[in-house]
Amino acid sequence: MSEELLDLTAEEVYDENQIQVLEGLEAVRMRPGMYIGSTSARGLHHLVYEIVDNSIDEALAGYCTHIEVTLEPDNVVCVRDNGRGIPVGIHPQMGIPTLEVVLTVLHAGGKFGGQGYKFSGGLHGVGSSVVNALSEWLEATVYDGENRYFMKFARGKTISPMRAAPCVHETGTTIRFKADDQIFETVEYDYEILENRLQEQAFLNGGVKITLRDERDPDDDVREAVMHYEGGIKQFVQYLNRNKTPLHPEPIYVEGTRDDSTAAVAMQYTDGYNENLLSFANNIHTPEGGTHETGFKTALTRVLNDYARKVGLLKESEKNLSGDDVREGLTAVISVKLREAQFEGQTKTKLGNSDIRTLVETMLNEKLTIFFEENPAVAKSILEKAQTAARAREAARKAREMTRRKSALESGSLPGKLADCQERDPRLTEIYIVEGDSAGGSAKEGRDRRYQAILPLWGKMLNVEKARVDKVYGNDKLTPMITAFGAGFGEDFDPSKLRYGKIILMADADVDGSHIRTLLLTFFFRYMRPLIEKGHVYIAQPPLFKNTKGKTVRYTYSEQEQLAVLAEMGQGVDIQRYKGLGEMDPEQLWETTMNPENRTLLQVTLEDASMADEIFTLLMGEKVEPRREFIQKNAKYVTNLDI
Numbered sequence: 001m002s003e004e005l006l007d008l009t010a011e012e013v014y015d016e017n018q019i020q021v022l023e024g025l026e027a028v029r030m031r032p033g034m035y036i037g038s039t040s041a042r043g044l045h046h047l048v049y050e051i052v053d054n055s056i057d058e059a060l061a062g063y064c065t066h067i068e069v070t071l072e073p074d075n076v077v078c079v080r081d082n083g084r085g086i087p088v089g090i091h092p093q094m095g096i097p098t099l100e101v102v103l104t105v106l107h108a109g110g111k112f113g114g115q116g117y118k119f120s121g122g123l124h125g126v127g128s129s130v131v132n133a134l135s136e137w138l139e140a141t142v143y144d145g146e147n148r149y150f151m152k153f154a155r156g157k158t159i160s161p162m163r164a165a166p167c168v169h170e171t172g173t174t175i176r177f178k179a180d181d182q183i184f185e186t187v188e189y190d191y192e193i194l195e196n197r198l199q200e201q202a203f204l205n206g207g208v209k210i211t212l213r214d215e216r217d218p219d220d221d222v223r224e225a226v227m228h229y230e231g232g233i234k235q236f237v238q239y240l241n242r243n244k245t246p247l248h249p250e251p252i253y254v255e256g257t258r259d260d261s262t263a264a265v266a267m268q269y270t271d272g273y274n275e276n277l278l279s280f281a282n283n284i285h286t287p288e289g290g291t292h293e294t295g296f297k298t299a300l301t302r303v304l305n306d307y308a309r310k311v312g313l314l315k316e317s318e319k320n321l322s323g324d325d326v327r328e329g330l331t332a333v334i335s336v337k338l339r340e341a342q343f344e345g346q347t348k349t350k351l352g353n354s355d356i357r358t359l360v361e362t363m364l365n366e367k368l369t370i371f372f373e374e375n376p377a378v379a380k381s382i383l384e385k386a387q388t389a390a391r392a393r394e395a396a397r398k399a400r401e402m403t404r405r406k407s408a409l410e411s412g413s414l415p416g417k418l419a420d421c422q423e424r425d426p427r428l429t430e431i432y433i434v435e436g437d438s439a440g441g442s443a444k445e446g447r448d449r450r451y452q453a454i455l456p457l458w459g460k461m462l463n464v465e466k467a468r469v470d471k472v473y474g475n476d477k478l479t480p481m482i483t484a485f486g487a488g489f490g491e492d493f494d495p496s497k498l499r500y501g502k503i504i505l506m507a508d509a510d511v512d513g514s515h516i517r518t519l520l521l522t523f524f525f526r527y528m529r530p531l532i533e534k535g536h537v538y539i540a541q542p543p544l545f546k547n548t549k550g551k552t553v554r555y556t557y558s559e560q561e562q563l564a565v566l567a568e569m570g571q572g573v574d575i576q577r578y579k580g581l582g583e584m585d586p587e588q589l590w591e592t593t594m595n596p597e598n599r600t601l602l603q604v605t606l607e608d609a610s611m612a613d614e615i616f617t618l619l620m621g622e623k624v625e626p627r628r629e630f631i632q633k634n635a636k637y638v639t640n641l642d643i
Helices: 026-030 041-060 098-104 127-133 191-204 233-240 291-310 354-374 376-409 437-446 479-485 511-527 529-533 559-569 586-594 609-620 625-637
Strands: 066-072 076-081 135-144 147-154 157-166 171-179 209-214 223-228 252-258 261-269 276-281 330-337 430-435 452-457 502-506 537-540 545-549 552-556 574-577 601-603
Touching: 026 127, 041 066, 041 076, 041 127, 041 171, 041 191, 066 191, 098 127, 098 135, 098 147, 098 157, 127 135, 127 171, 191 209, 191 223, 191 233, 233 261, 233 276, 233 330, 252 354, 261 354, 261 376, 276 291, 291 330, 291 354, 291 376, 330 354, 354 376, 430 437, 430 479, 430 511, 437 452, 437 586, 452 479, 502 511, 511 529, 511 537, 545 559, 552 559
Parallel strands: 066 209, 276 330, 430 452, 430 502, 502 537
Antiparallel strands: 066 076, 076 171, 135 147, 135 171, 147 157, 209 223, 252 261, 261 330, 537 601, 545 552, 545 574
């Protein structure tokens, strides 16, 4: 045996002593991200969703009609339902109350092939115990119509064994918990985030009433939202289209069943150009789609083409309408319920059950055909829009081919105004999209030319929210940017060809600058969405003030920060207020806004595609009144308005 092997320290030995067994819920506390995704604010809110999902499962089973979620002082959450109540009898395998099993044992629940639930979402039966593990404390109260049962836990461990007291005529479960600040980065809940998610659940489970109350601030009035939609997903579509102009007044609604599965589709066309398709399986949002979406798209395209040929709107010589054509301006919600949902990947973002495709496709083929035959005026308006979209798409195809040929002839030539960088590895490069030639000049002089590229923009940019794809091709304000990125756009967009890892929007901190940023973000969202999804887009934060006192220079980036710095620096401070990037010399721009060691960048993320779609429609769409209402409602939150 060599001396090296003989000289192993105790820490380097790998034997039975190194095999760690995590008992109970210790594994959850050690690796919370495996169970709730992250310990950020997103993971914190997920705790609430898990408890609510259990109540929703009771509603799906037909036993719960009202769910109440209350945000109490000190960041305590209370979720109460009027379902059957978690079973409390002694568990035959574990020998302890079933309530304790559900809250302390992973993978314990009524959703594993038993008859407890026909349909269920949640974390496959681990939700309640995970919430318990990640809470500083959790209290469970169960009402079974005869008694009230109570238990309390601390960080997943039982501290108050189950006790009972008489309580007649009431059933349901109440869970109160306080998230553990040893686990989470923040324990402060966002009312709007919870309201949006709970509203979604109320739409998907028509008839169930969900109440959200915010009682955290005793000095403020209690904030409350009552969500109760008898119309279900039909009302959901109307809500999604509330800032758009529908082509037909009522959404189309069809539903069907097969064996133990059900499918429902609500859809309505608008005069817009963008598709908004939301799909759900057992109330779980599936942003990556899956078999239910595939079945829907296939059937919709077939039914519309067949009907168009039947009534003579499509001649024999004409090509079929494409899927993109028939979905232009469409808002649709697809909701399927099935006993054994198979999701691809840990994140449950794509449904994989093949029989669901057959159910959705067959149901839509049959019932949508009947609807169009009974409502020819609606069918005609939809088909005329699809045909207009087809013509625009053909014009866009020709423009795209011309663009490709031109690019090939020019053999990779870049825009004349682009000051490119020397580095070619996109993992190391970044491009600043700068408003105006003046700021562009300062940025070009101040940059680090090894890895920073500068592209100045000028003139009024196209609002793509109000334009079809054919108007985007050849647009002289967008083409230089598309060419500089090198990845195409729309159907041709290929993130692997992107020339820069960071795309940084650098505009003045005023109304015009905000407008330019919004126009650019709208274009990225509609035609280069993977840029945002993959985290390539950033917003630069130039300073508002430069404060000089003697040899001390301090930059501030908001009015609030400026007041704090002035209080700290005291009398005799020379204050320079920047009205725009063009007022800063190259050194100042580099020092404050472009130097990676000093700068602040805001990364643009896409947490919720449907909410983002709604905001872009609201801010950049045709309807003025909803935009005015939005501005009036949110004006009080503006902290930095340059008038």
